[in-house]
Amino acid sequence: MPVGPVDGKGTVLYYEDSGAPEGTRDYATLVLVHGTQFHSGVFRKMIPFASACKLRLVLVNSRDYPGSTRYSPEELDGLSSPQKEVQAATIRTRGLEFAAFMRWFIEVERIPPILEKEGASRPSGGISLLGWSSGNLQTIPLLTYANDLPQDTAEVLEGYFRSFFIHDISETAIGAPALEGLYTPMRDKSLNAEQIAATFPLWVSSYFTQAVVTSDTDAETPGFGEMVVARTARHQSDPDPRWVPTVVRMGPEGVAAVSDASVMPRSQVRIQLVNPAVYEDNLRRALFKCETEDGSGAKKAIWPKLRVNVVWCDMSTGSCVYATHRVMHMAKAYQEQGKGRTVEFHRLEQANHFVHWDEPERFVEFLSRII
Numbered sequence: 001m002p003v004g005p006v007d008g009k010g011t012v013l014y015y016e017d018s019g020a021p022e023g024t025r026d027y028a029t030l031v032l033v034h035g036t037q038f039h040s041g042v043f044r045k046m047i048p049f050a051s052a053c054k055l056r057l058v059l060v061n062s063r064d065y066p067g068s069t070r071y072s073p074e075e076l077d078g079l080s081s082p083q084k085e086v087q088a089a090t091i092r093t094r095g096l097e098f099a100a101f102m103r104w105f106i107e108v109e110r111i112p113p114i115l116e117k118e119g120a121s122r123p124s125g126g127i128s129l130l131g132w133s134s135g136n137l138q139t140i141p142l143l144t145y146a147n148d149l150p151q152d153t154a155e156v157l158e159g160y161f162r163s164f165f166i167h168d169i170s171e172t173a174i175g176a177p178a179l180e181g182l183y184t185p186m187r188d189k190s191l192n193a194e195q196i197a198a199t200f201p202l203w204v205s206s207y208f209t210q211a212v213v214t215s216d217t218d219a220e221t222p223g224f225g226e227m228v229v230a231r232t233a234r235h236q237s238d239p240d241p242r243w244v245p246t247v248v249r250m251g252p253e254g255v256a257a258v259s260d261a262s263v264m265p266r267s268q269v270r271i272q273l274v275n276p277a278v279y280e281d282n283l284r285r286a287l288f289k290c291e292t293e294d295g296s297g298a299k300k301a302i303w304p305k306l307r308v309n310v311v312w313c314d315m316s317t318g319s320c321v322y323a324t325h326r327v328m329h330m331a332k333a334y335q336e337q338g339k340g341r342t343v344e345f346h347r348l349e350q351a352n353h354f355v356h357w358d359e360p361e362r363f364v365e366f367l368s369r370i371i
Helices: 040-049 073-079 084-109 133-144 151-158 193-204 224-230 246-257 263-272 276-289 318-336 360-370
Strands: 003-005 012-017 028-033 055-060 127-132 161-167 291-293 299-301 307-313 343-348
Touching (some): 028 040, 040 360, 055 084, 055 360, 073 084, 084 276, 133 161, 307 318, 307 360
Parallel strands (some): 028 055, 127 161, 161 307
Antiparallel strands (some): 003 012
């Protein structure tokens, strides 16, 4: 079972590696981090299409998921602490663990570094990190706390870290107030942890009414909130097989192969209930306030060449559509002031939250164009 170390205490993360494309060093490495309940196996259908797109895919299981180190009692207590600072410190460590994993993979696998090509719009080589859904809760802190990394780790990543993906981010991960009237099983007080685990898969993998937005729409655009709340799961009123929820396509055995319901009562509900201010602060600092001294007393963004791509699916859950457009609103505000990183937004049309499973070839080709 392949695992990568992330600290000096024996903590490891399980991963699956598509391997380097045969016969070339001209490829980029993409580390994919899953969301809640569904682990990295949910990305496996992407692997057959990686090589043709000059991608090497590394599918990583977060802590507490199969093959990766379980949370200690102290870590679980940290997530549930009544003190915001303790919760923040616990989440911070998750981000630093992903940085440590990336450095380890770079050095052990000797992947190609970033190489700028004359006349090319994007470089070759390097490594990117993608957080999907609530996986962003744990990947975003890598940027938030980049200044806390060991200097040698930060320097290694300087030559390799090419882009950072926020894919179909969840409402929880942005730390914003809930959109009034928008349903999510995670906030359903009538459900206990086990019932959430049973209800969550069908809801999160449904195809919802396609979002009606323009390129200028953000979460504060008049009528946006009402549009998001009014969207419904298409399979409930339309028999078209295109709108069958992904977990129904998978079947019980397929779902079991890519998910672990036991994490919900053990740790995931705790992560979802962390003080929202922790996640909002992490996002804001990661994208717009993560600065370091440049040696002259001035400040600059750490890894200034790192590109941030926000990818969203317009038939995904309302939680994800709302969260993405909340990030858009935040980005506009900072960019008008000339602050923060440049954040690019990319829409996948007629795609649900599981586009990597339902349309893996399309998704891999899409990522290869913007990585």
